Amino acid sequence: MKALEFQDLKRDDRLLLTFDGHLDSRAALARELEPFLQSLEAHAGEWMPDVATGKRPRRYSRDAIWKALEEKRGEKSTAVGLYRTQWPALDMTLRLRFPPHPPALSVWLNVQPLSFFAEADRCGKLIEMVRAWATHYPVPHAMAHSMADDELSGAPHYGRDVETSRRDGFDRIYELFWLNVFGPKLVETVGRERLLSTPAHRVEALPNGSILLVTWPTVADFASEAAREAQARAFVHLRPDLDFAAVLRTLRERSAALAPVEPRFHPDVAALLSRVPDAFAISERQRKISELNAYRPPDPDEWLPASAALPSDVEDPDRARAQYADLAERLVALLHTPVPSAFEATPESLTDVDAHFFHENFPETFQRENLDDHAVPAVGAYLGEVLVQHLGGQWIPRRKLQESQVRVGERVWLPFVRAHRYLRSRQALLDFSLTQLYRVAERHRFPARTGDA
Numbered sequence: 001m002k003a004l005e006f007q008d009l010k011r012d013d014r015l016l017l018t019f020d021g022h023l024d025s026r027a028a029l030a031r032e033l034e035p036f037l038q039s040l041e042a043h044a045g046e047w048m049p050d051v052a053t054g055k056r057p058r059r060y061s062r063d064a065i066w067k068a069l070e071e072k073r074g075e076k077s078t079a080v081g082l083y084r085t086q087w088p089a090l091d092m093t094l095r096l097r098f099p100p101h102p103p104a105l106s107v108w109l110n111v112q113p114l115s116f117f118a119e120a121d122r123c124g125k126l127i128e129m130v131r132a133w134a135t136h137y138p139v140p141h142a143m144a145h146s147m148a149d150d151e152l153s154g155a156p157h158y159g160r161d162v163e164t165s166r167r168d169g170f171d172r173i174y175e176l177f178w179l180n181v182f183g184p185k186l187v188e189t190v191g192r193e194r195l196l197s198t199p200a201h202r203v204e205a206l207p208n209g210s211i212l213l214v215t216w217p218t219v220a221d222f223a224s225e226a227a228r229e230a231q232a233r234a235f236v237h238l239r240p241d242l243d244f245a246a247v248l249r250t251l252r253e254r255s256a257a258l259a260p261v262e263p264r265f266h267p268d269v270a271a272l273l274s275r276v277p278d279a280f281a282i283s284e285r286q287r288k289i290s291e292l293n294a295y296r297p298p299d300p301d302e303w304l305p306a307s308a309a310l311p312s313d314v315e316d317p318d319r320a321r322a323q324y325a326d327l328a329e330r331l332v333a334l335l336h337t338p339v340p341s342a343f344e345a346t347p348e349s350l351t352d353v354d355a356h357f358f359h360e361n362f363p364e365t366f367q368r369e370n371l372d373d374h375a376v377p378a379v380g381a382y383l384g385e386v387l388v389q390h391l392g393g394q395w396i397p398r399r400k401l402q403e404s405q406v407r408v409g410e411r412v413w414l415p416f417v418r419a420h421r422y423l424r425s426r427q428a429l430l431d432f433s434l435t436q437l438y439r440v441a442e443r444h445r446f447p448a449r450t451g452d453a
Contacts (some may be wrong), residue, residue, distance in 0.1 A: 001059060003051045003083035006091060006112060011278045011285060013258070015117055015219060016147040017109040017179075019130070021137025023096060025103035030066070035136040036094075036105065037062065043129035045122065047090055047111050049082035057083075069096070076101055088116045105137050114146055118220035126219075127179060127202070131212055134181045138208045141170040141186060145177035146222050151283035152254045176235040178219040184209035190238055200234045223255035261289040268439045269297055269430070271348075275355040276430070297430065300437045302414040302421075309405055309412040312397050320397030324404070327381035334378065345386050347442075350434040353382070358430070363423045371423050377401055379423065380416035383434050387413060391438075391445050409445045413437070 006014075024032055041048065050060045054068025060082070068080035076099075082092040089112045097104040117123050126144065134142060143150075157165040158174040172189060173182075187195055187209060195211045196203055202214040215234050216227040232248040265273040273292045277285045304310075314320045328345070331353070335342040339356045341349040357363070363371060380401065387393040387406045396405040396412060402420065405412040415437075422432040 001051060001057055001085060003053075003057065003085055004087070004089040006089055006110070009089055009112060011282060012112055013114040013282055014110045014112040014147040015114050015126075015144060016150055017107065017126075017130070017142075017144040019105075019107040019109075019133060019137075019139060019142040019181075021105045021133060021139045021142070023103040023105040023137065025098055029069070029096075033065075033105075036133060037065065039129045039132035043125040043132075045125055047084065047088050047116065049090055049092060050085055051083040053081040053083065088112060107133075110147065114148075115220050118218055120217045123218045127212075127214055130179060130181065131204070131206070134210055134212065135206050135208060138183060138210060139181055140183040142179075142181040143177040144179035144219065146219065146258075148258050148281075148283040148285075149222060149254055150177070151281050152257060173235075173238050176213075176215065176231060176238065178215055178222050178231075180213045180215075181206075182211045182213065187211055194238065198234050198237050200230065223258055225252075225255075228252060228255060258283065258286060261286045261293070263289055264293045266296055268436045269433055271351045272354045272358075272430070272433055272435045275351075276358060279359045295430070297433065297436050300418070300432075300440050302418040302437065303411045303441075304405070304414075306407060306410045306412055309396060309407065310398060310403055313399055314397045317395075317397050320404075321395045324381045324384060324395060324397075327377050328385045330374070331378035331382045334375075342382075345382065345389060347386065347390060347435075347438050350383065350386055350438055353379075354429060354433045354435050357423075358426060361426050363425050363428065372420075376419045376423055377416065379434070380404075380419035383418060383437065384413075384415035386434075386438060387415065387441060391441060393441075408441050411441070411444050413441055 048060075051057050052060045052064040052068050054071035056071075058064040058067065065080055069078045072078045072080065077095060077097045079093055079095040082090065082094065084090040091110040093106075093108045095104075095106040095108075097106070111117070117126065130142065130144065153175045155175065160168070170186070173186070182190070182195060192211075195213070196205060198213060200213050200215050201217050202212070204212045206212060213234070215231045216222065221227055222231070228248065228251040232244055232251055235247055236242045236244045263270075263274060273295070276292060277288045280288050312320075332342045332345075335353065335356065339349070339352045341352045343349075362375075366375070384393070384395065384404070384406045387408055388395060391408045393406040393408040393413075396407060398404045401416045402414070404416055405414055407413075418432055418434070418437055422428055422434065424432075
């Protein structure tokens with residue numbers, strides 16, 4: 001029973017739902033959670049969790065929920081993780097807080113992809129679920145929206161320092177989302193009549209004094225022009241101090257920033273660049289793809305004509321080649337868990353190594369001394385071994401690693417020089433990628449024929 005992991009899926013926009021309601025800690029826990037679970041089970045439908053995780057995962061059931069909450073119970077809180085094994089992917093946490101903190105039932109929910117909620121019926125069921133929760137567990141504020149657009153909105157601080165943000169919370173309407181629940185204090189701050197007269201898809205007063213507001217029938221098309229206009233109208237109605245044209249302009253800019261950009265990467269590094277945007281927030285992906293479309297890596301110059309190759313100056317060339325193999329094994333030992341393909345030493349594994357180092361920001365995470373003494377030799381040897389194994393290359397050993405060469409066709413390549421440049425910075429991982437050097441060496445594997453361009 002393996003739950004879908006977001007990191008294993010294509011990075012895509014998600015539905016984000018946050019809910020922090022009051023919990024009656026005097027009531028029996030099973031009775032107090034009944035409305036929450038009943039509404040989840042009645043309305044989640046195709047994104048219903050099928051895994052409940054405490055200290056270990058179990059198939060979803062009420063009994064699994066109680067066991068997980070018991071396993072994770074601390075002095076002041078407990079939690080259960082809820083997931084799915086099939087599309088759409090779900091990452092949901094139910095957290096309960098107990099005295100001396102204010103008793104609370106908190107939900108953090110992600111469903112990927114956001115496009116799953118393109119149908120009005122699915123969105124309607126989600127709204128009914130949140131309505132039921134907000135009726136039983138009063139909230140100061142709750143929301144559901146696009147995660148990418150939420151990131152662009154300035155949430156959760158909205159220009160405030162962290163301390164002020166934590167102290168005051170969502171104490172005024174800093175942003176209007178697709179789905180909003182305004183608690184009684186916010187209703188009083190804004191004005192009940194003003195809130196109830198908001199031009200929106202749905203506005204409903206709840207029995208406990210809260211107000212539910214939904215700007216548009218479906219959340220998946222939140223970035224459409226019509227949905228943005230509706231969002232702007234509702235926002236400026238609740239915030240008369242704001243200018244409609246300015247608000248709409250900002251929302252349009254956010255929509256433009258999230259509009260899909262077709263990848264057109266440089267062919268030598270396309271396999272690597274296609275994985276680079278995953279290292280950034282979902283809201284930054286399209287901008288990053290646009291930047292990478294314009295990116296052109298420098299031509300590799302870590303080579304000499306075969307006629308200018310330095311001759312071997314070691315006493316035992318075979319022993320030197322065995323040492324290169326041992327150095328390459330060090331990289332395999334380092335990366336065998338996060339990059340299983342490293343065992344195979346293939347052109348594809350070079351790209352996997354490039355992507356892993358970029359995602360982990362390897363050059364700027366580890367001490368420079370350790371990188372130069374250990375990582376550079378291991379990476380250079382690994383690159384050289386791939387050239388030997390897949391392009392028929394031949395090591396030309398030298399006493400100094402930086403001078404060691406691999407002959408492929410009419411060129412000799414300097415893999416340790418490449419590795420040294422490669423591990424200078426995060427940007428250098430792209431500018432001097434292992435992927436690119438291999439592809440260029442592959443093109444020059446055979447001598448050019450007379451008349452070739």
